[in-house]
Amino acid sequence: MGTIIKELTKVEDARKIFLNAIDPLSATEHLLLLDCINRIVASSIKATRNVPHYRRAAMDGYAVQSSDTIGASVINPVMLGVSDDAGQGTCVRVHTGSNIPDNADAVVMIEDTTPIGEMVEIRTQLHPNKHIGCIGEDMQAGELIFKAGHLLRPCDTSVIASLGIAEVEVYRKPVVAVIPTGDEVVPRTTSEIPLPGKVLETNGLMVGLYVDKWGGKARYCDIVPDSPELIETAIRSNLDADMIILCGGTSVGERDHVPAVVDSLGKILVHGVGLNPGKPTALGIIGNVPVVCIPGYPVAGLVGLFEFARPALRKMGNIPDIPETIIKARISSKINSKEGYLTYARVILDGNIAHPVMTSGSGVLSSVARANGFVLIPENVEGYEEGQDVDVVLID
Amino acid sequence: MGTIIKELTKVEDARKIFLNAIDPLSATEHLLLLDCINRIVASSIKATRNVPHYRRAAMDGYAVQSSDTIGASVINPVMLGVSDDAGQGTCVRVHTGSNIPDNADAVVMIEDTTPIGEMVEIRTQLHPNKHIGCIGEDMQAGELIFKAGHLLRPCDTSVIASLGIAEVEVYRKPVVAVIPTGDEVVPRTTSEIPLPGKVLETNGLMVGLYVDKWGGKARYCDIVPDSPELIETAIRSNLDADMIILCGGTSVGERDHVPAVVDSLGKILVHGVGLNPGKPTALGIIGNVPVVCIPGYPVAGLVGLFEFARPALRKMGNIPDIPETIIKARISSKINSKEGYLTYARVILDGNIAHPVMTSGSGVLSSVARANGFVLIPENVEGYEEGQDVDVVLID
Numbered sequence: 001m002g003t004i005i006k007e008l009t010k011v012e013d014a015r016k017i018f019l020n021a022i023d024p025l026s027a028t029e030h031l032l033l034l035d036c037i038n039r040i041v042a043s044s045i046k047a048t049r050n051v052p053h054y055r056r057a058a059m060d061g062y063a064v065q066s067s068d069t070i071g072a073s074v075i076n077p078v079m080l081g082v083s084d085d086a087g088q089g090t091c092v093r094v095h096t097g098s099n100i101p102d103n104a105d106a107v108v109m110i111e112d113t114t115p116i117g118e119m120v121e122i123r124t125q126l127h128p129n130k131h132i133g134c135i136g137e138d139m140q141a142g143e144l145i146f147k148a149g150h151l152l153r154p155c156d157t158s159v160i161a162s163l164g165i166a167e168v169e170v171y172r173k174p175v176v177a178v179i180p181t182g183d184e185v186v187p188r189t190t191s192e193i194p195l196p197g198k199v200l201e202t203n204g205l206m207v208g209l210y211v212d213k214w215g216g217k218a219r220y221c222d223i224v225p226d227s228p229e230l231i232e233t234a235i236r237s238n239l240d241a242d243m244i245i246l247c248g249g250t251s252v253g254e255r256d257h258v259p260a261v262v263d264s265l266g267k268i269l270v271h272g273v274g275l276n277p278g279k280p281t282a283l284g285i286i287g288n289v290p291v292v293c294i295p296g297y298p299v300a301g302l303v304g305l306f307e308f309a310r311p312a313l314r315k316m317g318n319i320p321d322i323p324e325t326i327i328k329a330r331i332s333s334k335i336n337s338k339e340g341y342l343t344y345a346r347v348i349l350d351g352n353i354a355h356p357v358m359t360s361g362s363g364v365l366s367s368v369a370r371a372n373g374f375v376l377i378p379e380n381v382e383g384y385e386e387g388q389d390v391d392v393v394l395i396d
Numbered sequence: 397m398g399t400i401i402k403e404l405t406k407v408e409d410a411r412k413i414f415l416n417a418i419d420p421l422s423a424t425e426h427l428l429l430l431d432c433i434n435r436i437v438a439s440s441i442k443a444t445r446n447v448p449h450y451r452r453a454a455m456d457g458y459a460v461q462s463s464d465t466i467g468a469s470v471i472n473p474v475m476l477g478v479s480d481d482a483g484q485g486t487c488v489r490v491h492t493g494s495n496i497p498d499n500a501d502a503v504v505m506i507e508d509t510t511p512i513g514e515m516v517e518i519r520t521q522l523h524p525n526k527h528i529g530c531i532g533e534d535m536q537a538g539e540l541i542f543k544a545g546h547l548l549r550p551c552d553t554s555v556i557a558s559l560g561i562a563e564v565e566v567y568r569k570p571v572v573a574v575i576p577t578g579d580e581v582v583p584r585t586t587s588e589i590p591l592p593g594k595v596l597e598t599n600g601l602m603v604g605l606y607v608d609k610w611g612g613k614a615r616y617c618d619i620v621p622d623s624p625e626l627i628e629t630a631i632r633s634n635l636d637a638d639m640i641i642l643c644g645g646t647s648v649g650e651r652d653h654v655p656a657v658v659d660s661l662g663k664i665l666v667h668g669v670g671l672n673p674g675k676p677t678a679l680g681i682i683g684n685v686p687v688v689c690i691p692g693y694p695v696a697g698l699v700g701l702f703e704f705a706r707p708a709l710r711k712m713g714n715i716p717d718i719p720e721t722i723i724k725a726r727i728s729s730k731i732n733s734k735e736g737y738l739t740y741a742r743v744i745l746d747g748n749i750a751h752p753v754m755t756s757g758s759g760v761l762s763s764v765a766r767a768n769g770f771v772l773i774p775e776n777v778e779g780y781e782e783g784q785d786v787d788v789v790l791i792d
Contacts, residue, residue: 037605051761054592060649095651096692097580099593110649138760145765153792154605155698158598159765161584184493188557196450197495202554209433209550253456253506255491296492302551323790325721365447366535369542369555394719396549 005252005272008279010379011307011342014270018283018308021269022290024318025242027172033157038215039170040318045146048163050136055100059131062091062113063104066126079119091120100132107131139163151320173217174316176309177238180204181224181231181258182248182296202365203247203301207294210305216243216313226255235265239289242316245309248296251280258293262286274379276341278303290316298365303344327373327392329354335384337377346371347392354392371395401648401668404675406775407703407738410666414679414704417665418686420714421638423568429553434611435566436714441542444559446532451496455527458487458509459500462522473519475512487516496528503527535559547716569613570712572705573634576600577620577627577654578644578692598761599643599697603690606701612639612709622651631661635685638712641705644692647676654689658682670775672737674699686712694761699740723769723788725750731780733773742767743788750788767791 009017028042057063063086072078083090086104094100094107106126114121139145145159146152152168160168186198194200201223208218219241224234226249238244249258250271259271259282266286273281277300282293290312294304314321329347332355337343346367347354354375357367373392377384384390405413424438453459459482468474479486482500490496490503502522510517535541541555542548548564556564582594590596597619604614615637620630622645634640645654646667655667655678662682669677673696678689686708690700710717725743728751733739742763743750750771753763769788773780780786 033601034605037609049589052595053589060647060651095580095649096647097578097593097595099591139762145762154602154609155764155791157605158602158694159761161598161601162596162761164584164587164589164596166584166587182493184491188560188562191560191562193445193449193560195495197493199448199493200558200560202557205429205557206550206554209430209553213433213550251456251492253491255456298554323721323723325719327719364534365555365558366541368551395551 005280008272008274008340009270011273011275014273014283015308015311017269018290019311019315021285022312022315023288025172025174025316028169029172030167030169032167033161036152036157036168036170037154039152039168040320041146041148041150041152042169042171042318044144044148045160045165045168047139047141047143047145048165050141051139051162052133052135052137055135056133057094057096057098057100057107057131058133059107059109060095061107061110061131062120062122063094063098063100063107064091064122064126065104066106066128066130069106069108069122069124069126072122072125074123077121077123079116079121081119091122105129105132149318149320171318173215174242174313175219176211176216176243176245176313177219177221177241178204178208178211178245178247179221179224179234179238180247181226183226183255185223185248187223203294203296203298206298206302207245207247207305207309210309211245211313214310214313215317215319226257228257228261231257231261232265235261235286235291239286241289243312244286244289244291245305246291246293247301250282250293250295256280258282259284262291262293266291274341275303275307276338276343278307278344279341281308283308299346299368302368325394325396327394328352328389329373329392330387330389331356331375331384332386334386335375335377337381337383339382340379342379343377345375345377347373347375349373349392354390368395401676404668404670404736405666407669407671410669410679411704411707413665414686415707415711417681418708418711419684421567421570421712424565425568426563426565428563429557432548432553432564432566433550435548435564436716437542437544437546437548438565438567438714440540440544441556441561441564443535443537443539443541444561446537447535447558448529448531448533451531452529453490453492453494453496453503453527454529455503455505456491457503457506457527458516458518459490459494459496459503460487460518460522461500462502462524462526465502465504465518465520465522468518468521470519473517475515475517477515487518501525501528545714545716567714569611570638570709571615572607572612572639572641572709573615573617573637574600574604574607574641574643575617575620575630575634576643577622579622579651581619581644583619599690599692599694602694602698603641603643603701603705607641607705607709610706610709611713611715622653624653624657627653627657628661631657631682631687635682637685639708640682640685640687641701642687642689643697646678646689646691652676654678655680658687658689662687669703670737671699671703672734672739674703674740675737677704679704695742695764698764721790721792723790724748724785725769725788726783726785727752727771727780728782730782731771731773733777733779735778736775738775739773741771741773743769743771745769745788750786764791
């Protein structure tokens with residue numbers, strides 16, 4: 001028999017309570033640069049050498065001693081001989097990126113020169129270091145380049161690679177055991193239509209793919225029937241994971257055992273949130289393993305996942321918050337909501353018009369397929385009127 | 397000897413010219429649902445069956461004949477017997493998701509009932525189909541679920557899986573050959589500091605990782621020296637790829653052969669764009685293989701990549717445009733720009749303040765590492781003043 005939901009916890013409070021119970025992982029691993037995109041730097045990366053490690057020509061042209069160019073101009077050019085060491089009165093041909101000879105302290109751009117026989121005409125005066133990239137100008141040996149907690153982007157890998165660093169230490173991904181539950185749920189391996197009353201397992205697949213997308217590592221577990229003993233066994237055998245997400249069995253019916261089992265093994269922190277759809281979501285902790293129990297109704301499960309599993313995964317994985325893509329739009333018809341509930345209304349964005357998806361409930365999975373955005377209606381607002389300007393969060 | 401840049405093409409025009417020369421790929425492949433995230437549906441997905449495929453209880457309670465509940469209320473309940481077929485005057489216990497017996501046409505919620513001995517007290521009147529999910533209510537057999545061109549999200553996989561579909565046909569990823577060029581470039585395999593005048597290969601790594609991130613498949617090629625013959629050989633041996641990106645050698649110096657070689661094998665469409673950094677970018681086509689030539693200066697290369705390679709990859713891969721994350725911010729100091737150039741200024745976002753990154757040029761790779769956003773300054777604007785409100789595009 002399920003727990004009773006006595007009162008609903010506000011979404012924001014529920015999330016705070018849950019996140020407070022979660023510790024970020026400290027375990028790390030070493031990855032090649034090719035494999036480190038979207039991973040989180042675990043120990044600060046410092047420059048192991050100067051970049052550039054030599055005085056670098058920043059332009060195609062001639063390396064010169066700047067003192068040789070004093071007074072040079074178009075009407076009063078100076079003539080320099082060509083040498084291989086840029087000794088006084090001479091210059092050396094260089095290309096962008098070339099090493100600057102020790103004697104030289106400036107580069108005159110090719111456009112400001114003309115070779116005349118053995119000599120080169122220089123038509124501009126240069127100050128010291130003109131068009132020279134100094135040693136360490138880009139990065140100085142010992143300088144902090146990336147702090148722990150930095151999310152690695154492709155452009156960062158080239159910065160790290162330029163230091164001669166081949167591997168980076170990043171936080172390990174949180175392993176998330178995804179456990180689908182329900183007497184009615186049957187494996188997707190069958191190609192026949194299931195018997196009436198049976199449905200194919202789909203929530204676990206969706207949850208696992210979101211876990212992977214958000215920076216975790218999904219462990220797909222077998223379907224567990226609505227039996228407290230079997231649910232307990234499944235949870236116990238996954239307590240080596242960093243987090244557990246159970247799908248289904250979170251409500252208050254006689255087949256809803258999940259929150260009670262979690263509570264018996266650890267502690268249920270929240271059961272029942274002011275979230276629509278998603279009200280029967282339960283959040284708990286067993287030892288140091290956070291447990292998210294999302295409703296079996298797919299849309300409710302999805303919303304519970306977004307609100308609780310995603311921030312939990314981010315905190316655990318040391319993943320910085322990424323701003324969501326918000327589109328400003330106007331709704332083409334009224335959206336109802338219930339006071340006291342944070343409501344996720346599905347909409348179809350068409351340019352700057354958001355069409356609410358009419359749906360008979362949180363069981364209608366295809367309403368998400370048809371939608372590309374959510375309009376979030378706060379707890380203290382009773383729906384939005386036709387024509388109202390709203391923020392649309394893209395469902396990705 | 398390199399081509400001469402006669403005049404600069406406006407970024408928007410250059411992009412149009414280039415994209416017009418590109419055909420989307422039509423080749424497809426079949427992938428398991430577990431592997432299809434961020435891939436593009438290639439042939440429309442229709443419902444192969446009804447979902448639900450049976451009349452489904454939407455609530456825990458009792459399946460009844462609605463006609464048996466006429467007039468039922470808290471003060472005037474009706475009493476029904478318990479049966480296994482919901483014949484007239486009887487009801488059947490059901491759970492959310494249960495099959496509804498043929499005789500029944502409504503479900504009364506458990507909260508509105510009380511079992512009394514062998515009978516059940518029903519305290520509410522039900523209309524036909526109350527709390528019943530009808531066959532095909534979610535998806536009807538034959539109904540279009542996803543059109544070709546749809547980018548697959550985790551939530552979509554569960555919709556597809558619920559139809560018993562295990563594999564989807566998606567467009568093949570564009571294979572992009574990434575060819576670093578330059579006499580000064582040496583492989584990253586060496587652990588020693590390169591000789592003065594030599595630099596580690598880093599641009600190809602960055603480009604390849606962006607290609608993968610944007611939905612392509614990078615092919616990392618060996619470094620090619622600044623030799624027209626060797627550049628030609630490298631290009632020829634990669635004309636089986638869907639796109640080629642060459643890094644370096646795009647300017648007008650005597651070592652800049654890339655655009656001329658591309659032009660000799662096919663056609664250079666644009667050489668020199670009003671983009672800062674990124675001016676020496678060249679765009680061409682060889683047969684039906686688009687070729688992006690980005691400058692060797694890392695920041696210039698990155699900007700050229702964002703402006704041209706990304707949209708080209710999207711068009712070729714049939715990938716829908718994803719809105720970029722824009723953050724509204726105020727700049728903490730003046731940003732200069734040159735009229736006629738679309739300028740990418742690197743900024744560090746700190747809340748709603750964007751601090752411009754002071755840098756001596758497009759060769760300074762670490763300026764990107766330090767930055768997390770770009771402020772784009774249009775061609776017809778000469779810089780932004782301190783305190784101005786700007787849009788910041790996140791560098792991801």
